[in-house]
Amino acid sequence: MASAVVNIATAALDWVAVAFDAPFAGAVVFGVHINGHLVAEVLLIAVLLFQLTRKSYKPPKKPLTEKEIDDLCEEWVPEPLHPPITKEMKVEPPTIESAAGPHTIIEGKEVVNFASANYLGLIGNENIIDSCVASLEKYGVGSCSSRVFYGTTNDHIDCETRIAKFMSTPDSILYSYGISAIFSVIPAFCKKGDIIVADEGVHWGVQNGLHLSRSTVVYFKHNDMASLESTLEKLTNKKAEKVRRYIVVEALYQNSGQIAPLNSIVRLKEKYHFRVILEESHSFGVLGNTGRGLTEHYGIPIEKIDIITAGMGNALATDGGFCTGSGRVVDHQRLNGSGYVFSASLPPYLANAAIAAVNYLEDNPSVLTVLRRNISLVWEVNCICLLDITCVHVFIIFRGSLF
Amino acid sequence: MVRLPYSTALTTLFSYGLLFAFGQLRDLFRKIIDWFKSSSEDLKGYAPICLGLEDFYTRRLYLRIQDCFCRPIASAPDAWFDVVERYSEDSNKTLHRTSKTSKCLNLGSYNYLGFAAADEYCTPRVIESLKKYSPSTCSIRVDGGTTDLHTELEELVARFVGKPAAVTFGMGYATNSSIIPALIGKGGLIISDSLNHNSIVNGARGSGAAIRVFQHNNVAHLEKVLREQIAEGQPRTHRPWKKIIIIVEGIYSMEGELCPLAEVIAVCKKYKAYIYLDEAHSIGAVGKSGKGVCELLGVDPADVDIMMGTFTKSFGSCGGYIAASKEVVQYLKDTCPAHVYATSMSPPAVQQVISSLKVILGEDGSSRGSQKLAQIRENSNFFRCELKKMGFEVLGDNDSPIMPIMLYNPAKIPAFSRECLKQNVAVVMVAFPASPLLLARTRICISAAHSREDLLKGLEVISKVGDLVGIKYFPTEPPKHETKVYKVE
Numbered sequence: 001m002a003s004a005v006v007n008i009a010t011a012a013l014d015w016v017a018v019a020f021d022a023p024f025a026g027a028v029v030f031g032v033h034i035n036g037h038l039v040a041e042v043l044l045i046a047v048l049l050f051q052l053t054r055k056s057y058k059p060p061k062k063p064l065t066e067k068e069i070d071d072l073c074e075e076w077v078p079e080p081l082h083p084p085i086t087k088e089m090k091v092e093p094p095t096i097e098s099a100a101g102p103h104t105i106i107e108g109k110e111v112v113n114f115a116s117a118n119y120l121g122l123i124g125n126e127n128i129i130d131s132c133v134a135s136l137e138k139y140g141v142g143s144c145s146s147r148v149f150y151g152t153t154n155d156h157i158d159c160e161t162r163i164a165k166f167m168s169t170p171d172s173i174l175y176s177y178g179i180s181a182i183f184s185v186i187p188a189f190c191k192k193g194d195i196i197v198a199d200e201g202v203h204w205g206v207q208n209g210l211h212l213s214r215s216t217v218v219y220f221k222h223n224d225m226a227s228l229e230s231t232l233e234k235l236t237n238k239k240a241e242k243v244r245r246y247i248v249v250e251a252l253y254q255n256s257g258q259i260a261p262l263n264s265i266v267r268l269k270e271k272y273h274f275r276v277i278l279e280e281s282h283s284f285g286v287l288g289n290t291g292r293g294l295t296e297h298y299g300i301p302i303e304k305i306d307i308i309t310a311g312m313g314n315a316l317a318t319d320g321g322f323c324t325g326s327g328r329v330v331d332h333q334r335l336n337g338s339g340y341v342f343s344a345s346l347p348p349y350l351a352n353a354a355i356a357a358v359n360y361l362e363d364n365p366s367v368l369t370v371l372r373r374n375i376s377l378v379w380e381v382n383c384i385c386l387l388d389i390t391c392v393h394v395f396i397i398f399r400g401s402l403f
Numbered sequence: 404m405v406r407l408p409y410s411t412a413l414t415t416l417f418s419y420g421l422l423f424a425f426g427q428l429r430d431l432f433r434k435i436i437d438w439f440k441s442s443s444e445d446l447k448g449y450a451p452i453c454l455g456l457e458d459f460y461t462r463r464l465y466l467r468i469q470d471c472f473c474r475p476i477a478s479a480p481d482a483w484f485d486v487v488e489r490y491s492e493d494s495n496k497t498l499h500r501t502s503k504t505s506k507c508l509n510l511g512s513y514n515y516l517g518f519a520a521a522d523e524y525c526t527p528r529v530i531e532s533l534k535k536y537s538p539s540t541c542s543i544r545v546d547g548g549t550t551d552l553h554t555e556l557e558e559l560v561a562r563f564v565g566k567p568a569a570v571t572f573g574m575g576y577a578t579n580s581s582i583i584p585a586l587i588g589k590g591g592l593i594i595s596d597s598l599n600h601n602s603i604v605n606g607a608r609g610s611g612a613a614i615r616v617f618q619h620n621n622v623a624h625l626e627k628v629l630r631e632q633i634a635e636g637q638p639r640t641h642r643p644w645k646k647i648i649i650i651v652e653g654i655y656s657m658e659g660e661l662c663p664l665a666e667v668i669a670v671c672k673k674y675k676a677y678i679y680l681d682e683a684h685s686i687g688a689v690g691k692s693g694k695g696v697c698e699l700l701g702v703d704p705a706d707v708d709i710m711m712g713t714f715t716k717s718f719g720s721c722g723g724y725i726a727a728s729k730e731v732v733q734y735l736k737d738t739c740p741a742h743v744y745a746t747s748m749s750p751p752a753v754q755q756v757i758s759s760l761k762v763i764l765g766e767d768g769s770s771r772g773s774q775k776l777a778q779i780r781e782n783s784n785f786f787r788c789e790l791k792k793m794g795f796e797v798l799g800d801n802d803s804p805i806m807p808i809m810l811y812n813p814a815k816i817p818a819f820s821r822e823c824l825k826q827n828v829a830v831v832m833v834a835f836p837a838s839p840l841l842l843a844r845t846r847i848c849i850s851a852a853h854s855r856e857d858l859l860k861g862l863e864v865i866s867k868v869g870d871l872v873g874i875k876y877f878p879t880e881p882p883k884h885e886t887k888v889y890k891v892e
Contacts, residue, residue, distance in 0.1 A: 069634045076633050078646040078675050081586065081708060082734040089737040093545045095554055100540040100547055115547035116540065123537040132538050132751070133530055137521055139479045141529060141755040142720045144512045144519045149831045151512070152475045154487065157500070176721065177574035179745040189452060204740045208580075212609055244450045273449055306452070313746030319539050319573065332453050334473070335461050341837075342601040343576035344513075344715040347752060353538045 099123050119286050120357075120367050122317035128356040135349035143345045147334075151345035159351040163322050166358050167292060168302055172324035173333050176346040178311025181321030182279050183209035184339035185309050188332060189277075190215040190246060197231050197274065198248040199223065201255050206248060206279055222256065225264045232272040245274045251283035251294035259287070262298045266305075275306040285315025285357075290365045315361075318353040320346040406796070407811065407841070408876065415811045415841050422813060426463030460835070464813070469495045471820040471832050477504045479520035480512035482852040486829055507824065508861055510847045511831035515688040515804050516775045517852030518719030518759045524767050525719075525758035529751045536750035544736075548747030556753050557724075559760050564686070564694065564712070565704035566726035568733075572741045573748040575683060575713030576602040578723030581741040582711070583679075584610035585734075587648050592632055594625065594676070595650040598658065603650055603681060612648075613638065619658075622666040625649070629674050647676040653685030653696040657838055657846070659799025659806050661685075664700045668707065677708040687717025688804050693763045693776050699802060720755040722748045779804055779851040782858060786849055789862050794875035798844075807833065807844040808865075808874065815872050816843050822868040828861055 016036075064072075097105045100116040101123040122128060135155065145151030156174055164172040175181040186209030190196055194215040198206065201222035210217045218235065221227035228247070235245070247269060249260045262278075269276050280293045288296025293310075295302045302308075307329055311321040323333060333340055361367070465472075470489060477485040485504035491497060512519060532552060542548035553571065561569040572578045583606030587593060591612040595603060598619045607614050615632060617625040629647070636643050649671055651662045664680070671678045682695045690698030695712070697704050704710065709727045714720040725735060736742055763772040783804045790797045796809040810816060816832045823830050834843045847865075849858075869875050 064634055069630050072634045073630060073674055076643055076675065078644070078677070081646065081677055082731050085730050085733055089733050093549050094547070095549050095551050096540075096547055097551055099535065099537040100542055100550075101537070104547070113547060116542040118541040123539070123541060128538065129534060132533055136526060136530055136533065136751070140481075140518070140520045140522070140526070140719055141752055142519065142715055142718075144480045144514045144715065144719060148472050149511050150474060150476055150480060150484075150486075150509070150829060152473050154475055154477050154500070157475055177577055177745065179741070180574060180577055183580075191457075204744045208609060208740070212605060242450055244452065275449065275452070311746065313539055313541055317537065317539050317541055319746060319749045328452060332458060332461070335465060336457075338601055338605065339576055343574065344713075344721060347721050347749070349533075349751070350538060350749060 117282065117314040118317060119315040119371060120291075120317070120361065122315075122357055122360065125317070125356075125360065127360060128317065128353050131352045131356045132349045135352040139348040141349065142347050145344060146341065147345045148341060153348045153351070155348045155351045155355070156345060159355050160322070162355050162358055164324060166362060167308070167324050169308075169324045170327045171330040172322050173330050173337065173340065174346055174351065175321040175323070175337070175339050176319075176343055177339065178281060178313040178319065178321040179205040180339035180343070181309045181311060181323055182206050182281075183212065184337040185307060185323050185333065186210060186248070186277065187213040187338065188336040189307070189329075190244065194244045194246070195235055196246045196248055197228065197235065199250065199253075199260070201253050201258075202248065202250055202279070203254040206250065210248065223253070223258050223260060225261060225268070228265070229268055232268055232274065236272055245272075246277055247274045248277045248279070250279040250281070251287065252280075254282055259283070259297075260294065262294050262300055262305075266300055269304075276304075277307045277309070278305050279309055281309075281311040281321075282314055284310040284312075285361055286368075286371065289368070291315070291361050291368055312354050312357075316354055316357040318350045318357060320350055320354065411811050411876070412841065415813070418813050419840065422464055426459060429463065430459070466495055468817040468820075468832075470498060471817050474829070475500060480509055480514055481517070481520035482509055482514075482850060482854070482857055483507065484509050484512075484829070486824070505824075505827060507827045507829040508857055508864075509829055509850070510861055511829055512850070513684070513716040513848055514719070514850040514852060515717045515779055515848070516693070516719075516759070516763070517850055518717070518755075518762075519850075519852075522719075522759070522762075524762055524769075524771075525755055528758050529754045532754035533751040538751065539749050540747050542747065543744060544742050544747045550747075550750055550753075552750050552753045552757065553747065556757050559757060560724050561726055563760055563764065564710055564726045565697070566710060566728070568729045568731075569724050569726040570732050570736055570739075570742065571714075571722055571724045571748055571753075572739075573722050573746060574741075575715055575721075575723035577741045577745065578711060578713070578725060579603050579681065580606040580609060581739055582709075582725055582735065583607055583648075583650075585739045586610075586679075586709070587612045587646060590637065590642075590645040592644045592647045593650060594628055594632070594647065596620070596652065596655075596662070598655050599650060599652060600656065600681065600683070603652075607650070613644075619655075620660060620663060622663055622670060625667065626670050626674075629670065629676060633674060647674075648679050649676050650679045650681065653680060653682040654689070654803050654805060656684050656805060657807065657833060657844075659803045659846075661689075661696060661700070661800045661803060664696055664702050664707075668702060672706070678706075679709045679711065680707045682710060682712040683723075684716055684805065686712040687763060688779060689802055691776070693717070693772070714752075714756045718756045718759040720752045720759070722752060722756070775851040779849065782851065782853055783849045785855075786847070786858055786862070790847075790865070791877075792880040793862075793866050793869065794877045794879040795865075795869060796874075796876045804849045805846060806849070807846045808869075809876070810843045810845060810872075810874055811841065813843060815874060816845075818872045819845055819868055819874070822871060823864060826864045826868070828864045830865075 094106045100113060102113055103110055104113045143151040160172045160174050182205045190213040192214045196210060196215050196217045198210055198217055198219055199222055200219045218231055220231045252259055284293045285291045287294050295305060307325045309323045312318050475487040477487050483506055486507045488501045488503045489498040536550055540548040556571055557569045579602035587610050589611045593607045593612050593614045594617055595607060596619055597616045615628055617628050651667055654661055686695040687693045711725050713723045761767045765772050780802055784801055787797055787806050798807045799805055816834055820832050831846050833846050838844060
């Protein structure tokens with residue numbers, strides 16, 4: 001057995017020796033000595049060429065047949081349109097039967113109203129109601145069109161001019177719904193690739209605007225300036241000239257009642273070259289000696305804040321919202337603010353009510369003194385109040401410093 | 404279907420190219436001049452708030468024809484209204500109002516049933532509710548913003564539309580953009596018509612669900628997309644979709660076309676998808692008793708899962724509503740952000756809708772409602788028929804009160820608008836970005852408040868201006884009395 005193997009091996013070796021001793025094997029071609037490895041190389045090249053001519057193996061593509069798609073469609077079971085209804089969902093809110101002023105009627109009983117954001121007590125104001133009646137008789141209720149297509153009345157333009165004059169800015173733009181102001185403004189100025197630093201505690205309208213803008217959003221701890229500074233520090237890089245960067249804060253936070261420290265924010269903004277978008281829905285008409293908002297409260301010139309938005313459904317006791325800033329900021333929104341272009345304009349009587357409310361505020365700054373006195377009264381007592389309105393318990397908790 | 408002749412397409416492209424080239428040239432000069440002037444210290448270190456490309460269209464194209472848009476009015480947007488005259492001292496960059504007004508025929512406002520101006524039934528009740536409830540409730544719906552007017556309105560809307568329950572919101576745009584995220588989220592699929600309104604697009608993006616688009620009004624393509632998507636499942640993981648919602652509109656506002664609702668519902672039922680119908684323009688305007696496309700196309704409202712509409716167009720008010728089954732409405736009242744975080748609808752506006760609904764239903768004791776509905780149908784069909792006879796390219800279906808007339812070339816937009824205004828007819832121009840770049844149009848909205856004489860005047864002016872501007876792309880139909888008489892020799 002072993003000798004047979006040895007014999008075969010020697011025979012193979014003899015053949016190899018013959019190949020290596022063949023006359024061409026010792027030849028010299030172009031000054032290069034060619035030895036027996038020529039045979040091996042030619043064989044290798046022949047094998048390579050053979051493999052290259054073979055077709056490569058691809059697993060066959062088998063698209064789904066019509067029958068298979070039909071089966072999949074039949075098997076698919078969608079989720080129900082709504083999740084199971086819980087007991088909390090069935091609770092109906094109390095229905096009020098009169099104006100939502102400081103006293104209102106629920107189920108025939110007169111109750112004290114701590115739920116409406118009627119900060120200046122303008123609900124039921126005679127001047128406002130008279131100007132609305134005049135407007136209703138002239139224009140009807142709705143404006144029946146977008147601002148771009150004959151939905152602009154003289155009252156809208158007057159309202160924008162009045163608000164701009166009150167805030168000492170070049171111009172302002174009116175939106176038909178309070179919450180739509182902020183979620184139209186943010187996507188108009190912030191696009192993909194821009195950087196936004198926002199407070200954690202901003203309300204739904206702001207969060208929706210941030211989501212729609214598709215920019216990079218970084219949140220900092222609620223009302224914490226150290227956290228804001230460290231976030232801004234992390235985001236500073238050389239590309240500042242090309243990328244737009246914004247800080248988005250609310251002046252008076254709807255969810256927590258805290259006031260943003262605007263002086264620190266402006267200092268940080270100037271140090272790190274960010275722009276500020278300030279949401280003043282609950283502070284317009286409330287903060288500042290004459291109700292001009294957070295900038296007056298801190299004594300900061302209004303030119304330092306790039307964009308201010310506010311809903312008018314709180315202090316001004318009307319509906320709608322506005323945005324104010326430099327001329328460039330306002331003009332840009334006239335074609336790019338989605339809530340302005342793609343929606344019907346504010347009903348003219350509400351624009352009139354806004355003008356009357358701003359006039360009242362400018363003529364009667366003493367109403368703010370009354371408001372502050374009421375706030376400090378409750379703050380002194382520093383209590384958790386429990387109000388029983390039919391079967392609904394309303395908790396009002398006053399906390400946080402207001403001064 | 405828009406049929407764009409080749410010569411028109413070429414001239415339109417050439418015009419836009421020329422405008423673009425001029426715009427770039429002016430931008431170049433502006434850059435050179437700005438380079439010489441030093442930039443102010445305040446803006447050093449900041450990127451410009453509006454990047455050059457973003458508002459190129461605004462600065463170089465839109466500002467030239469700015470006087471055709473945003474025209475202020477000084478009276479109610481009824482059949483005739485007063486348009487304020489404006490002038491400019493710096494070639495249209497800024498416009499100033501004058502105290503002069505001109506009385507014009509209103510072919511632009513959404514005043515389908517004529518409730519825009521003060522109405523004999525509605526306005527006294529609105530003023531009464533204003534004095535009782537004030538212009539605003541200053542509260543969100545769940546915290547003292549629900550008055551008995553709001554409850555009454557929701558019951559009335561549900562009854563009118565034919566659904567078990569309804570919920571109302573203060574703004575139509577906010578209705579769409581906050582309801583869609585409440586109904587569907589990540590893991591769901593939204594299939595929407597390619598020409599859906601911006602509010603639906605925003606709502607769909609805000610929801611986090613995957614979005615697929617099907618060709619406008621093409622039910623075969625919708626079925627194809629549905630089948631593919633159900634078979635493939637979610638992208639990458641191929642898990643089955645959680646739910647699928649198909650979003651269509653009753654009348655598309657830029658085309659005036661109705662949606663093939665019966666076929667779409669048949670497809671939805673077959674593949675177990677939910678359907679969301681946006682009736683912003685069709686509720687109150689079409690259908691024998693004004694109940695919208697469901698009534699017009701003979702579809703049972705119970706087959707449509709969610710019906711959405713607005714009160715701005717046919718009811719002369721503001722706000723939007725959603726009508727669906729009791730459970731869906733209960734769920735939406737609990738989760739929808741526009742209900743839980745936003746100020747409730749203004750009470751006088753609520754009263755206006757209640758009163759106008761009562762007029763339409765005939766519950767005010769008169770037949771004004773059915774008269775208005777018959778009037779708008781007759782007016783729309785007459786106007787559309789006459790325009791087509793004149794040779795204009797008019798889009799839209801019969802019975803729809805919206806009729807866009809195609810212009811195409813950008814220069815025809817201001818020409819048509821200004822010439823019509825000179826002859827006291829106010830029309831609305833639709834250009835980019837509300838419509839595709841090459842397909843600029845003018846959109847006529849007919850109202851029940853228009854009388855036959857108003858329509859004839861409008862037709863006369865449009866015909867004259869159409870000849871002047873050159874937009875009669877189709878051959879005119881010869882009037883019947885001019886048939887040739889052949890002499891028998």
